[in-house]
Amino acid sequence: MKTPWLLYAAALAPLLPLGGALLARRRPGPSTVWVLGWCCLLLSSDAAALALASRNVNNHWLNYAATPAATGLLLWALSLWQTTHVWKLTFGLSIPVFLVAWVALLVLVEDISTFSRIAEPMACLLVLAGATYTIATRSASEPAPLVGQGWFWVSGGLALYAGVHCAYGPFAVLVLRDDPSLVVRALEVRSGIELVAFLAIARGALCRTGG
Amino acid sequence: MPDGRLTLWTLFVASALSVTIVLVAFGASLVASQRRRLRLERSGSRRVLKAQEEERARLAHELHDDVLQRVAIVHQELDALRLEADAAGVRRLSRRIAAVADEVRDLGEAVHAAAYLLHPSVVEKVGLRRAIGMLATEFRRTAGLRVDVTVPDSEPSLDMEVAVTAYRIVQEALRNVVKHALTDCASVALENSPDGITVRVTDTGAGFDATDETPHSGLGLLAMRYQAALADGSLLVSSRPGAGTIVTGRFPCRSRP
Numbered sequence: 001m002k003t004p005w006l007l008y009a010a011a012l013a014p015l016l017p018l019g020g021a022l023l024a025r026r027r028p029g030p031s032t033v034w035v036l037g038w039c040c041l042l043l044s045s046d047a048a049a050l051a052l053a054s055r056n057v058n059n060h061w062l063n064y065a066a067t068p069a070a071t072g073l074l075l076w077a078l079s080l081w082q083t084t085h086v087w088k089l090t091f092g093l094s095i096p097v098f099l100v101a102w103v104a105l106l107v108l109v110e111d112i113s114t115f116s117r118i119a120e121p122m123a124c125l126l127v128l129a130g131a132t133y134t135i136a137t138r139s140a141s142e143p144a145p146l147v148g149q150g151w152f153w154v155s156g157g158l159a160l161y162a163g164v165h166c167a168y169g170p171f172a173v174l175v176l177r178d179d180p181s182l183v184v185r186a187l188e189v190r191s192g193i194e195l196v197a198f199l200a201i202a203r204g205a206l207c208r209t210g211g
Numbered sequence: 212m213p214d215g216r217l218t219l220w221t222l223f224v225a226s227a228l229s230v231t232i233v234l235v236a237f238g239a240s241l242v243a244s245q246r247r248r249l250r251l252e253r254s255g256s257r258r259v260l261k262a263q264e265e266e267r268a269r270l271a272h273e274l275h276d277d278v279l280q281r282v283a284i285v286h287q288e289l290d291a292l293r294l295e296a297d298a299a300g301v302r303r304l305s306r307r308i309a310a311v312a313d314e315v316r317d318l319g320e321a322v323h324a325a326a327y328l329l330h331p332s333v334v335e336k337v338g339l340r341r342a343i344g345m346l347a348t349e350f351r352r353t354a355g356l357r358v359d360v361t362v363p364d365s366e367p368s369l370d371m372e373v374a375v376t377a378y379r380i381v382q383e384a385l386r387n388v389v390k391h392a393l394t395d396c397a398s399v400a401l402e403n404s405p406d407g408i409t410v411r412v413t414d415t416g417a418g419f420d421a422t423d424e425t426p427h428s429g430l431g432l433l434a435m436r437y438q439a440a441l442a443d444g445s446l447l448v449s450s451r452p453g454a455g456t457i458v459t460g461r462f463p464c465r466s467r468p
Contacts, residue, residue, distance in 0.1 A: 171222070193227055
């Protein structure tokens with residue numbers, strides 16, 4: 001089956017924040033640096049996944065390997081944006097807890113030869129909750145306009161990315177056996193929303209403050 | 212597409228789209244509510260600043276119309292007393308009365324200077340350029356600070372609120388030079404441009420670490436920044452220990468209503 005162009009565009013979308021950071025011509029804030037690291041990880045894992053898929057080799061294991069690292073990077077980035085020490089610590093501590101849960105789910109529940117039913121949605125829900133919490137708490141005390149703040153756009157982009165990923169895995173598992181073409185169509189929908197998410201993250205990387 | 216898969220597909224698309232819509236609506240509502248909050252805070256702070264200026268004006272009137280008049284009467288009485296003491300040949304007493312009269316005259320001048328510095332109408336009456344010049348003269352007289360003033364040829368066209376804010380910032384910056392800079396000279400420059408004005412107060416004194424953002428450092432500077440922001444302006448402070456300080460305030464020609 002021919003791979004739709006939108007999937008390639010989504011695989012290249014992590015380049016947008018990296019390009020944004022380059023265009024900004026200044027050192028990005030500490031959180032943004034970790035988010036850019038996540039973009040690099042995504043670029044390399046997506047490239048490898050596409051290469052494997054084009055040779056008809058199962059690439060699901062790659063997702064199971066990359067997701068814990070990606071989630072750890074994002075939680076760490078979000079922890080640096082927290083306004084209180086307690087929440088910084090909570091976000092930081094959630095990383096090892098998440099990793100333990102991830103390994104347990106992989107061993108006990110998941111089948112790494114297909115889409116994740118529980119582990120990946122759990123990781124995405126964690127990032128979605130963290131990003132939404134960051135936006136809600138920081139915006140309450142932010143004295144400068146929100147649209148000029150890097151954290152606002154990056155957290156919003158991450159929430160959108162994680163939100164759409166939450167729904168995709170379980171859906172793909174349910175329809176894969178009966179109608180694989182529907183999985184590709186769902187992947188196209190996900191890719192379109194991912195592009196919007198990466199545009200928001202790139203906008204955040206361009207911001208002068210709140211990185 | 213069979214019914215089961217159609218339902219699943221609809222569910223997936225609906226959930227993906229709802230996540231997007233909910234997040235966008237959430238972000239937009241946060242931006243809107245923050246704008247509302249900032250607008251309210253801004254108008255509240257403006258009211259506080261206006262009330263502060265009115266209170267300063269009231270105090271200045273009180274000092275000028277009441278205290279200063281009484282000081283003048285006491286001075287006149289002392290002068291009369293000194294003449295009487297001279298006439299009676301009590302020279303020691305006359306000298307003491309003259310010394311007290313001098314003290315009272317100095318007190319009168321100090322009260323006059325305080326009233327003058329407190330009153331914002333000085334900017335309204337004589338314009339920002341002359342008000343800054345008079346401020347420099349007062350600082351030289353009261354604190355021994357030599358202030359070089361550079362002003363443009365024409366009076367900048369400014370909203371009165373902006374002009375008073377610029378004046379207060381120059382006043383506070385010069386006060387800081389007297390208190391902290393360990394120097395007896397400073398300079399004030401007022402620059403006019405089509406977009407607005409720039410006031411710059413420079414000294415070559417002790418300086419400080421302008422990057423220090425601990426809560427106790429520079430509360431006065433924070434207040435100046437806040438005041439500048441309320442007049443739609445900005446304040447930049449550059450300083451290093453031992454390298455003096457430059458306080459630059461930029462203000463638009465007209466402030467927003």
